[in-house]
Amino acid sequence: MYYDLRHLSCLVIGSFLCLFLHAQNKKTFSGDFHGMKLEQFAESIESQSEYRFYFKPNETDSIVLDFSVQDQTLPVILNMALAHTDFHFAIDDDNNVFITEKFTIQPNLPDDYFNVKRPLSDSARESAFSVDNYLDNQKNQKLRSALENRVFVIGPKTNTYRNGKGTVAGYIRDAKTGETLVGATVSLDNPPVGVSTDQFGYFSLTIPLGPHVLHISSIGMKETVRHIALYSDGKLNIEMEQFIPGLKAVTITSEKNSNTGRLQMGVDRLNIKTIRQMPVVFGEADILRAVLTLPGVTSVGEASTGFNVRGGSADQNLVLFNNSTIYNPSHFFGFFSSFNPDVVKGVELYKSSIPEKFGGRLSSVLDVTTRDGNSKKISGAGGIGPLDARLTIEGPLFSEKTTFLVASRSTYSDWLLKQIPNDAYQNSTAGFFDANLRLTHEINAKNHLFLTGYISGDRFTLNSDTLYKYQNKNVNLQWKHEFNNRFNAVFMGGIDDYNYSITSTLNPINAYKLSFKITQYVFHGDFTYNINSVHTLDFGVSSIYYKLYPGSLDPQGSKSLVVPDHVPTEQALESAAYLGDRINLGTKFSVNLGIRYSYYNYLGPQNIYTYAPGQPLETTSIIDSTYYGPGKNIKTYQYPDYRVSARYILNDNSSLKISYNSLHQFIHQLTNTTAISPTDIWKLSGPHIQPQGGQQLSLGYYHDFKSHTIETSLEIYYKKINDYLDYKSGASLVLNHHIETDVLTTRGKAYGAELLIKKTSGKLNGWLSYTYSRTFLQQDDPNAGQLINNGAYYPANYDRPSVLNFIGNYQLNHRFSVSLNVNYSTGRPITLPTAIYDLGGGERVYYSDRNAYRIPDYFRMDLSVNIEGNHKIKKFKHSSWSIGVYNLTGQNNPYSIYFTSENGVIKGYKLSIFGSPVPSITYNFKF
């Protein structure tokens, strides 16, 4: 008779540890089993012997015996019976016979299971898993445990493991939605190696042939393991389960070992779950505000579009949204980031070792990735907050192979503006929207297509007169192709567009429209070749064609006397080829060597002024001009940039890393306001404007405590920047046909130390970071026309030496969690007047040294409570409330300090943006 395996666990536990020979193995059987099912066969054997069979009858339906035997032992007969099936058998010392699909129960764990010596002894030739574990786990027959306990045979099975190495590759996905997981890690205990999945959730790991236990982890997912028997190269797709919040105490589990084991340094990764838990202003999870809590990231103030990474300016950050460049990542002049939290999967910020595949910006790469649509069922999510409402719909399209995701957000009120204490904003209206599209299609196992579309727009009417509008539009198509397990490629083509316009029609004679636009056409081919367990090559080419409309002024209406003024378009081609090698030198030491060669052409049509040699570039020193026809190369810049990083693992819990980067940037944002404004224009490097260059050296020490649940790191860096643009006093940047006469090139230096303590799991989790950093600029070329601060180094606008951030999340129970965010930083530098005088009928202030003073220090505390609805899995709609208070203590943090002449008298003011607590409540739902 057969027994259901479930009944058996209590019977057999404890009886498998003995290592005696199988007593009945020599008993022989004879008979004709033609047409006999396994069930009948088992009954027949059980009736003749003490063997007892254990199998699942519904699984073994397909086994039909078609032979007869004469005096054969049971193992021989079973070998014949199961020869051409996926089934395996095992017989223990008590004559229990286990028949299992796809994997073999090893009733008696071999001594040397985890220390395989080659060639393997016969007794251990089957990679296997112990029966007691197997049976134990059967108590909760979850998908997870079944998968975790299975041994996946990779490659054609051979009697013994060959010597050498093999590559296991595949995708890691969310079991529920089918969505790929970016940045999930696959690691091995012995040898201690690990890889992270790429942007498509793909991993490729080269390890010695043999049995292995792979540990797979990803933020917000349950950690899982896979047992593999690696015979040669092969595929392994892994599905992970989400945490059901609160059912376990753990809410965030970041990649184990990632802090110390990861080769890269200066990389911060946030997934959307972490971001959602952070208290935010106006109830909306905000990607850029979350990024601002990371060590080494600052901004000049609350209403700033830009963020500054390690002393770099805001335009030195490459903001990628599924590989599309976003020129203006914020709504509402910087109060909000323009990424819908419902579609974002996570963000990665590279601030020191920037992978060689990225280029074109000096400071950092902020890589925002979106989710793919749910491949299993149609689902949606949305929310309503105090300012905006959002909705996302996703699901499979025709089949599981194609998924879609569409999302949109829009404001429905403009009360925010009314809060700004400036009369001009009181009579203003504002609104924004953004929309996302993501399509994925699996052509076959080796070819995948991904389409991303993004549009965001803002409109703002100042004083019911002047209309400001700005818009991002992006689309790209990616094709991922796997040549084989070790070699894959991603090809991408896309168009990125950013434009703004200012329209004023109140005065019909002066009615105008001023517009700016930049469009870039991008192509990438990125290849990864996993040569062996020592070398992994990344190489590729990229090309960006820029078309920039620096400014156009046009009349509006028939009465307008405005003369059209179009600054000629600029064109450039930025191409690059790169090669990087990730080298594993033994278990402790690994190195990444990379080179990126950039080749930049500034192209016609363009009229280029010639300035008198040896004189400052002024309109008065223009001596000639040359016209270059369309497509004609005007100026070429080419640079090899180096990316070197190394990691040395000191012990299980600590490692040392070092990295050196050099980078070049060919496009500049022109801004002479303290905070980056949405109406700042961009400028391409040309004959008179040099590309910016930067170098950074950083060193880090990483230490994990309590089995990697508490991560600490200390990173120090030193950075040099050359040819960074600053502006002559009174520079006019709009509609300027010769911008070179109004800019100054400066050099910069920045240095700092970043300390991070992060608790990744437990009821209480979060991080504490302290950053000390300085950043200085210098303009000391007397021939440039103007010295700033007499040629001495002066602090940049975003130089905030001390920044302390605390992000904490406490999970009270499975439905309530509380988050606290505390931020303290040194006030930013400002230029204060040093004297007062009378001119033009009123008092005026005299400014001398730039940025010689600071606004008072900044302190803010935010609190939020997240309340989840009940957790019935089958419920149609899951909802949650998020209630928060921004600036809980009502601290009146100055955003700026300014002096203005009112009725002829100078008055000093301190402007705060949020001078009191700002409560908010947001309703979110999912179905």
Added chain:
Amino acid sequence: MKRLINMLLIAFTVTLGGLDCKEVYTPPAIKNNPFLLVVDGIVISGNDSSVITLSRTRNLADTVPSVKELNAKVSVLGVSGVEYPFTEAGKGRYVVDQLSLDATQQYQLKIVTADGNEFRSAFNNVQISPPIDSLYWNQDSSLNAHVYLNTHDPSNQTKYYRWQYVETWEYHSAFPSVLDYNNGNIIFRTLDNQIYRCYKSVPSSSIEVFSTTQLSSSVVNKYEIAEIPQGNERISETYSNLVSQYAIPAEAYNFWSNLKRNTEQLGSLFDLQPFTELGNITCVNDPSIHCIGFISFTTIQTRRIFISKNDLVNWSYQPYYGNDCIIDTIPPPDIDKYFQPPGGPYSNSLIGTNNGPYLLSSVLCVDCTNHGGTTVKPNFWP
């Protein structure tokens, strides 16, 4: 749960109603005064006098209103060598009457300060200002009054305009005083002696410049010269604005518009990095000595507008003396007690008589000069 949300929503509304994030800021005691010479003024060619005011920069925290530069020698120099000296008129003012400068010549301003330093402005042509086409006003939806200017240059020579103006207005005290106390006697006031009707004149303190370079012709349409907020005292009776128009060169326009941006237009979310532009005056004997100011040469065009309170819609003027003006009576025998010695708190508070007892109110309510005006009617007043 529902209750909690309701409470939060209420808190939300209350908080937002009470946000006011602009506060007066007192800077640290910066005592870094460079003591620079400041030259203010515009040299006018034609039928008006030119006034140049010399002063020095002062510390931010100084309570002294202004440090005037006295005993300097100021003159206009032509390229040809011609020199027109100014005369010192006190309080740092240096004046010359009706210069007639040659439009084909270039001029500069020369200043020799008492400490012996010599400053000169850059040479500039005399700009010819076209006449002002019109000066007009309207009331916006919030009932504020605005004064606008239209002008154009038929020759299209003038690209940059600058305006200065003087606002003059008439205002009244609460009670007309017909009697006055004079050495123990009660006398009737003469018209010359009246203290009910006052006039106040205030020159513009803001910088008004406009560029027509982006337009196809030199046309200024509806440039706002002044705004008079709803109910403001300036139009309590009659208001007048005399606008002077100058043509200025490009560098002067840049100087004045930068000064405006740096000292009048800060306070937005995206402020300029503030700076000080020195102007076109340099120290000849020591280039390291800086000087602030921009001197240009121009003809002047003026135009005046009057606005009467009767022209306005719903002008809800709140008098400067408030609502507390009451009339008291004093019996005739007590008058000396009130009005001796002269100059006491009740002088100029006598209104009139009511068959015996005298009527009296507070000085603020009776004497309009108490509010800063003069009783002398300007000669241009209608």
